[in-house]
Amino acid sequence: MRPFAYEAAADADGAVAALARGTAAARYLGGGTNLVDLMRLGVEQPELLVDVTRLAHGAIEPLDGGGLRIGAEVRNSDCAADRAVRERFPVLAQALLAGASGQLRNLATTAGNLLQRTRCAYFQDVSKPCNKRAVGSGCPAIEGDHRNLAILGHSEACVATHPSDMAVALAALGARVVVRGPGGERTIAMPGLHRLPGDEPERDTVLEHGDLITAVEVPGLPWATRSRYRKVRDRASFAFAVVSVAAALDVDEAGGTVRDARLALGGVAHVPWRALAAEDALRGAPATRESFEAAAEAELAAAEPLRDNAFKVSLAHNLIVRTLLELAGA
Amino acid sequence: MMAATPAAATPAAATPAAAPPATGAIGVPLARIEAREKVTGAARYAYEHQPDEVAYATAVPATIARGRISALDAAAAMEVPGVLAVLWHATAPRLQPVADGELAVLQSGRVAYRGQFVALVVAETLEAAREAERLVAIGYEPEEHDSLLREDHPGLYAPETVNPSFPAATSDGDVEAGLRAAAVAIDKTYRTPALHNNAMEPHATVALWDGDDLTCWDSNQGAPAHRATLAQVFGLDPARVRVISPHVGGGFGSKGSPRPQLVLAALAARVVARPVKLAVTRRQMWAVTGYRTPTIQRLRLGADAEGRLTAIAHDVVEQTSTVREFAEQTAVATRMMYAAPNRSTSHRLVALDVPTPSWMRAPGECPGMFALESAVDELAIAAGIDPIELRVRNEPEVDPHSGHRFSSRGLIACLREGAERFGWAGRDPAPGVRREGCRLVGTGVAASTYPVYRRGAQAFARAEPGGGFTVGVGAADIGTGARTALTQIAADALGAGVDEVRVELGDSALPRAPVAGGSAGTASWGTAVVKACRALRERLDGEHGGVVPPDGLRADADSEQDVADQEPMARHAFGAQFAEVKVDLDTGETEVSRLLGVFGVGRIVNPRTARSQLVGGMTMGMGMALLEESVLDPQFGDYVNHDLAGYHVACNADVRDIQAHWIDEEDPHLNPMGSKGIGEIGIVGTAAAIANAVHHATGIRVRELPIRLDDLLWAEAADGS
Numbered sequence A: 001m002r003p004f005a006y007e008a009a010a011d012a013d014g015a016v017a018a019l020a021r022g023t024a025a026a027r028y029l030g031g032g033t034n035l036v037d038l039m040r041l042g043v044e045q046p047e048l049l050v051d052v053t054r055l056a057h058g059a060i061e062p063l064d065g066g067g068l069r070i071g072a073e074v075r076n077s078d079c080a081a082d083r084a085v086r087e088r089f090p091v092l093a094q095a096l097l098a099g100a101s102g103q104l105r106n107l108a109t110t111a112g113n114l115l116q117r118t119r120c121a122y123f124q125d126v127s128k129p130c131n132k133r134a135v136g137s138g139c140p141a142i143e144g145d146h147r148n149l150a151i152l153g154h155s156e157a158c159v160a161t162h163p164s165d166m167a168v169a170l171a172a173l174g175a176r177v178v179v180r181g182p183g184g185e186r187t188i189a190m191p192g193l194h195r196l197p198g199d200e201p202e203r204d205t206v207l208e209h210g211d212l213i214t215a216v217e218v219p220g221l222p223w224a225t226r227s228r229y230r231k232v233r234d235r236a237s238f239a240f241a242v243v244s245v246a247a248a249l250d251v252d253e254a255g256g257t258v259r260d261a262r263l264a265l266g267g268v269a270h271v272p273w274r275a276l277a278a279e280d281a282l283r284g285a286p287a288t289r290e291s292f293e294a295a296a297e298a299e300l301a302a303a304e305p306l307r308d309n310a311f312k313v314s315l316a317h318n319l320i321v322r323t324l325l326e327l328a329g330a
Numbered sequence B: 001m002m003a004a005t006p007a008a009a010t011p012a013a014a015t016p017a018a019a020p021p022a023t024g025a026i027g028v029p030l031a032r033i034e035a036r037e038k039v040t041g042a043a044r045y046a047y048e049h050q051p052d053e054v055a056y057a058t059a060v061p062a063t064i065a066r067g068r069i070s071a072l073d074a075a076a077a078m079e080v081p082g083v084l085a086v087l088w089h090a091t092a093p094r095l096q097p098v099a100d101g102e103l104a105v106l107q108s109g110r111v112a113y114r115g116q117f118v119a120l121v122v123a124e125t126l127e128a129a130r131e132a133e134r135l136v137a138i139g140y141e142p143e144e145h146d147s148l149l150r151e152d153h154p155g156l157y158a159p160e161t162v163n164p165s166f167p168a169a170t171s172d173g174d175v176e177a178g179l180r181a182a183a184v185a186i187d188k189t190y191r192t193p194a195l196h197n198n199a200m201e202p203h204a205t206v207a208l209w210d211g212d213d214l215t216c217w218d219s220n221q222g223a224p225a226h227r228a229t230l231a232q233v234f235g236l237d238p239a240r241v242r243v244i245s246p247h248v249g250g251g252f253g254s255k256g257s258p259r260p261q262l263v264l265a266a267l268a269a270r271v272v273a274r275p276v277k278l279a280v281t282r283r284q285m286w287a288v289t290g291y292r293t294p295t296i297q298r299l300r301l302g303a304d305a306e307g308r309l310t311a312i313a314h315d316v317v318e319q320t321s322t323v324r325e326f327a328e329q330t331a332v333a334t335r336m337m338y339a340a341p342n343r344s345t346s347h348r349l350v351a352l353d354v355p356t357p358s359w360m361r362a363p364g365e366c367p368g369m370f371a372l373e374s375a376v377d378e379l380a381i382a383a384g385i386d387p388i389e390l391r392v393r394n395e396p397e398v399d400p401h402s403g404h405r406f407s408s409r410g411l412i413a414c415l416r417e418g419a420e421r422f423g424w425a426g427r428d429p430a431p432g433v434r435r436e437g438c439r440l441v442g443t444g445v446a447a448s449t450y451p452v453y454r455r456g457a458q459a460f461a462r463a464e465p466g467g468g469f470t471v472g473v474g475a476a477d478i479g480t481g482a483r484t485a486l487t488q489i490a491a492d493a494l495g496a497g498v499d500e501v502r503v504e505l506g507d508s509a510l511p512r513a514p515v516a517g518g519s520a521g522t523a524s525w526g527t528a529v530v531k532a533c534r535a536l537r538e539r540l541d542g543e544h545g546g547v548v549p550p551d552g553l554r555a556d557a558d559s560e561q562d563v564a565d566q567e568p569m570a571r572h573a574f575g576a577q578f579a580e581v582k583v584d585l586d587t588g589e590t591e592v593s594r595l596l597g598v599f600g601v602g603r604i605v606n607p608r609t610a611r612s613q614l615v616g617g618m619t620m621g622m623g624m625a626l627l628e629e630s631v632l633d634p635q636f637g638d639y640v641n642h643d644l645a646g647y648h649v650a651c652n653a654d655v656r657d658i659q660a661h662w663i664d665e666e667d668p669h670l671n672p673m674g675s676k677g678i679g680e681i682g683i684v685g686t687a688a689a690i691a692n693a694v695h696h697a698t699g700i701r702v703r704e705l706p707i708r709l710d711d712l713l714w715a716e717a718a719d720g721s
């Protein structure tokens, strides 16, 4: 294993400063469940790790308007178990519990989960080309094994997907990511944190080197009590999504029309895919199977499946309709 | 939920010189003797041995699928502090030739598959070795490679035999005529993917030289056989080599024959003149530890209007490597399963630029019975006959292939008892009509079988002066409970309590015994153990009046002749597996809501460990049906999903209600215990039972494993809703 230095930062400013001192190969260390794996595989070769699990970002606090501020270090299992999260944003608790395993969730942090890297087999194998890992080396996944890769928003350079479940729920909820960088603090609205691969697939997000995530703010959304996360995977547990849906639905009970909706897809793109076209189609439409089908079609019209993953388009379609029907009936 | 029927503790009759069990130790659900050691971490596995001065090795895999190594620059690697050596074919000591080319490690610059070990780094620490491994710069002369199995591959050939020594092709009667005469016939092609064993403990060796004496702590399925190979490779008298393997964390066949790390560790230890430890990493397991070949199987069945088979033809295409021929015996079970006047089977191989396939739980029977038992289901549907009834109608009187009579054949009893327990009666055969909410429900059945093998073995039994008995046999306990079962067998033969008997195994210094393989371990070792124990008991009682002499008393036994003398017969275990599945209409997700197996496996030595074996096999069969697949990327020639996040084995949440039962089966023609092997039969037939249930649920027949939601997304309830 390649030698590296380790520092435990005492506070956010210290962490940012420590990373700024390091080279481009310095990394923040959360639970380490993704980063350390990638170091073992030689995909990540940091010279410096700055441990950020002992800053003061480990709490979940209420925000005005019914929202929640989730500290960057909050462990995934703690977040999923939090009463306010479960009551106000069931979709988020469900998404967290659908991910990884109990042991991993006990270690994984909010920030680390958002920034985990793709599970594309070529990205993880340093003996093979990959534009995301080795700029300009090529993308063998396009011709190779891509059954579980992207159907939306991919490019000639990269067809990887973002693997996080939690991020899909946060994208649906329009969460804001609070970032402390060398230049101060700013917030980035989800799904804007992650970016499509384009011709720079080496960049997963809009963050700059040295940016530290300190919290995620989920704005109040009273009708998100009627929300859910549904994940389809190849194995009943402990598997990444083939396709997942995070959805919340606000139905005018009297008129039976959709007042508002939130919808995001996982397992389909380089980003947690906020389904804005579907949301538009749903707003004001009757809460019926026909509207839900139309919304799914509106969103998936843009899908460009690869040789072996056309099934994901049908799957995403069925899953959107099914989840909305369940929410409408709930 | 699990359940098991109690074993019938009936004594084996008619075995020559068989004394009836004296203590009733056989048939008792004794807990694993080493359970406490294992759960407390006291049990040491191979890699955990820590001789003084031990150095750490890591193996460097080839990154091309075919070609030559033209150069290797070790300068940067050697500069990593603590690195002791970098070995490759230009610098490694010469080895003696062996039949298995996979063991000719670092002997030539030829690369036969991606991931083949081509260099070795040895260092003071594992961290230094891994860092240096990354810095070894290898120059290759790559050649075009060909790694994809196809049924029309021009390189297909018929091997002389298939494993272990069956004819590659058989033909009785006239299949074409039988098919022409059939009232119903099917002609379908089934495919199974490459599958990897993935035992929890990786293949690992700690090697130590003392002059010309070599000791290896190694994770394997048979210490004596591994010793023999080491002696051969290093040109040593076998008496100078010792292989020690008291605890092994699973093998499933992949540790049945020596793997490259065994030779590499010993070679490295010789070069650096220190003990060396080497483990295969999880990822490397996809290249160097063997796997089940992918198969392409054409099944043709014909039957008359009553469902009696007129013809059975099973033609198999599968792969091997350019390093060594490994010919999976995929169609062999078809030769004896069902009666038909016209039968033929064939196997063809193509040697590709891929790792060499090897043993994986129920080699041959497992993939072959997926195809045969799916085809039988298709035939039953075509003939409009219940699939259990169809099987009953084709029950042979004697082994159709050899003409031998069966020592016992429990297939129909297993089907009947399974049908009863599962609730098969009244099943509506129409596919795609049962709805439960958003899911389609279906049930399926398939037969299981596995041959009953037995090999010669040696054992000793010793009465200790301080009381109690020690029994020694070069057996292997790969997590199956063999140590426990042998303790029960020995206690019975000695007329002693299980707590008076200590069994020593997993050491080549013990009497020579065959590997844990072919589900023959308990039968083979047990035969020798019983013989030694009875001899000891006889001498103790006859010559010493039952009093142990001051130096103790030892009896040795060899069962080679007893095994050779056994009457030629068709000896097989049979079973029936039933599955209920629920397939989500919107997502194609399949849940196996119930899986129930009934097996005719002779006398059960230990119901607890036996149930674990059967349930474990069935669970692995469920993985084969729905999850497991090693995905070959022809661009690179390797299996790309080479970790446990990419290669899915069944997890707890996949297993709902699984039950293993057995029928009372007395078979006097087997061995002193009256037992049949139980390690492999559980995986045979499971995938077909599930595929048949999926068809019953959805109307979709999936002939290519694994069955994925991709295949089922277009399922529609036949009632149109």
Ligand SMILES: Cc1cc2nc3c(=O)[nH]c(=O)nc-3n(C[C@H](O)[C@H](O)[C@H](O)COP(=O)(O)OP(=O)(O)OC[C@H]3O[C@@H](n4cnc5c(N)ncnc54)[C@H](O)[C@@H]3O)c2cc1C
Pocket: A027, A028, A029, A030, A031, A032, A033, A034, A035, A036, A037, A052, A072, A098, A099, A100, A101, A104, A107, A108, A109, A110, A111, A112, A113, A114, A115, A116, A163, A164, A165, A166, A211, A212, A213, A214, A238, A239, A240, A241, B645
């Ligand atoms: C076998 C397995 C199965 C899994 N299955 C799933 C699944 O089904 N669904 C799912 O969603 N996930 C799954 N995961 C992934 C898991 O959720 C992630 O590994 C985990 O969330 C990462 O969190 P962490 O704190 O350990 O991150 P780390 O590994 O510590 O870090 C990940 C990245 O985030 C960066 N980082 C960490 N903290 C900060 C910060 N405060 N500011 C800026 N950057 C930071 C690190 O530098 C690194 O680049 C699985 C993982 C494994 C190993």
